[in-house]
Amino acid sequence: MANTKYGDVAGRFRNGVELFAGVPYASPPIGDLRFAAPAPLESWEGVRDTKRFSPASPQLPGEGLTDRFPVIWDEDCLYLNVVTPASDEKKRPVYVWIHGGAYRRGQGGVAWYDGTSFASRGDVVVVTINYRLGAFGFTELGKHFGEKFSSSGLNGFLDQIAALQWVKENIASFGGDPDQVTVGGESAGAFSVANLLASPLAKGLFHRAIAQSGAASHIHEPDAGADIASELLKALGNPTSEEILDLPAIEILEAQEALIEKWGFAARGVQPFYPVWGHEALPEAPIDLINNGSASDIPLLIGTNEDEMSLYGFTDLDERTLFRYVERIVENPKEVIDSYRKRVGDDSGWLACAIGSDWVFRIPAIRLAETREKHDGNTWMYLFSWDSRAFEGRFGSAHSLELPFTFNTLERAGVDIFIGEGELPTHVAEAMHDAWISFIRDGNPSTAVLGEWPTYTTENRAVMEINDLCDLLIDPQSEERSLWDGVR
Known part of the structure; x- marks a missing residue:
């Protein structure tokens, strides 16, 4: 049992911790609140049962490994989950986790995000959240429908801030310390972490940050956001501001998916229905706000996986498709490809994967670290390079593969599909998990196993490689990194 400012809640014991x-x-966020900023919660009488996970935000299944199965969803989706060693008065560090899924899929109640090991091994309270996704969370309707819709391009982000506010006000009843909150996320969740670092509305709500495979570069400018909204409204038959509040959610989802398929990825890997800056929560582009010193006092742990883009089939691309992809993003595609050949070899698929992984993930992470350094912000960087044994060796260290390592959930359902057959790499998971615990508890990821892990600076460019054998690298893949100077 725990008490919140809105009423009492009853959880359950599971695997030696409380859920x-x-x-x-x-x-x-239903009815008139469908495209509105999150509204305060109303109190309830008695004890509310909180033993089962809530439905996810509205979403349709995709075609990838991580999103191809339908989930139970509902527009009534603004719920969170707490795993704690005990709902007592002890003040433990808190880890708030924001799921990924390209801002259109995912939920907090996923087995891979089970906080049990953080709670039992690290004495950490873990909070996982749902937030509005896709068109419901990130459609810039303000220019079309006026002030009532002014937050609609960032409502999913405002949901995340509301969840952090809830943590600040209530987590002490769950054995957590509201003054020791770390916010973390992967992919779109990591983009969200960077947005939180930039946002004036999030100041004081968290004290450390972890960004896995995501930085501050994936967001829409206001005009682009309004253009996407125009296309969505057209696909929906140009409803009025009143009519769009009554449309069946499935119609909006189907129109959203059709528009994403039509637009595809823009040059910088940003899909329709990503956040749109221009609201008070993000008055400028996040990287510009961070460049002006926002959250420079917040320690940041950031990193990427070596073969991010293999999740999206890049390792199967042929030579012709490789060249077409690279010429879309740089003016000198042959020079870039030839430079990567020195390390990667002549396999067109692995070349595409290496270049794409740098373009979308690694270089933006480096740019964020460099930007923070201007204001003496402490940033630690990692490179996860453990290779999956699955998919005939063509998966490598794919996007999302690090998740069951950081949460120490290798034995959860579905993980085996990602890591392949063989002995579980428990020692790698424990090394990574313990570094995360150390950062959440003390603001530094150094551990006895990893040794001293220095901050990343432009002078040392120190990166901790996470693999069967972990090692501190100094400016890894430096020639390839230099190719992107002035480009990305």
């Missing part, structure tokens, strides 16, 4: 699942943190 409170499906705890509301804002009013249901």
Whole structure:
């Protein structure tokens, strides 16, 4: 049992820790609130049952390894989950996790994000959240429908801030310390972490940050956001501001997916229905706000996986498709490809994967670290390079593969599909997991196993490689990194 400012909640014991699942943190975003900023939660009488996970935000299944199965969803989706060693008065560090999924899929109640090991091994309270996705969370309708819709390009982000506010106000009842909050996320969750670092509305709500495979470069400018909204409205038959509040959610989802398929990825890997800056929560582009010193006092742990783009089939690309991809993003494609050949070899698929992984993930992470250094911000960087044994060796260290390592959930359902057959790499998971615990607890990821892990600077460019044998690298892949100077 725990008490929140809105009422009492009853959780359950599971695997030696306490779980409170499906705890509301804002009013249901339905009816007139469909495209509005999150509204304060109303109190309830008695004890609310919080033993089962809530539905996810509205979403349709995709075609990838991580999103091809339908999930139970509902527009009433603003719930979070708490895993704690005990709902007592002890003040433990808190880890708030924001899931990925390209801002259109995912949920907090996923087995890979089970916080049990953080709680039992690290004495950490873990909070995982749902937030509005896709068109419901990130459609810039303000220019079309006026002030009532002014936050609609960032509502999913405002949901994340509302969840952090709930943590600040209530986590002490769950054995957590509201003054020791680390916010973390992967992919779109990591983009969200960077946005939180930039946002004036998030100041004071967290004290450390972890960004796995994501930085501050994936966001829409206001005009682009308004253009996407125009296309969505056209696909929906140009509804009025009143009519769009009554449209069936499935119609909006289907129009959203059709528009994403039509537009595909823009040059910088940003899909329709990503966040749109221009609201008070993000008055400028996040990287510009961070460049002006926002959150420079917040320690940041950031990194990428060596073969991010293999998740999206890049290792199967032929030579012709490789060249077409690279010429879309740089003016000197042959020079770039030839430079990567020195390390990667002549396999066109692995070349595409290496170049794409740098373009979309590694270089933006480096740019964020460099930007923070201007204001003496402490940033630690990692490179996850453990190779999966699955898919005939063509998966490598793919996007998302690090997740069950950081959460120490290698034995959860579905992980075996990603890592392949053979002995579980438990020692790698424990090394990575313990570094995360150290950072969450003390603001530094150094551990006895990894040794001293220095901050990343332009002078040392120190990167901790996470693999069967972990090692501190100094300016890894430096020639390839230099190719992107002035480009990315």
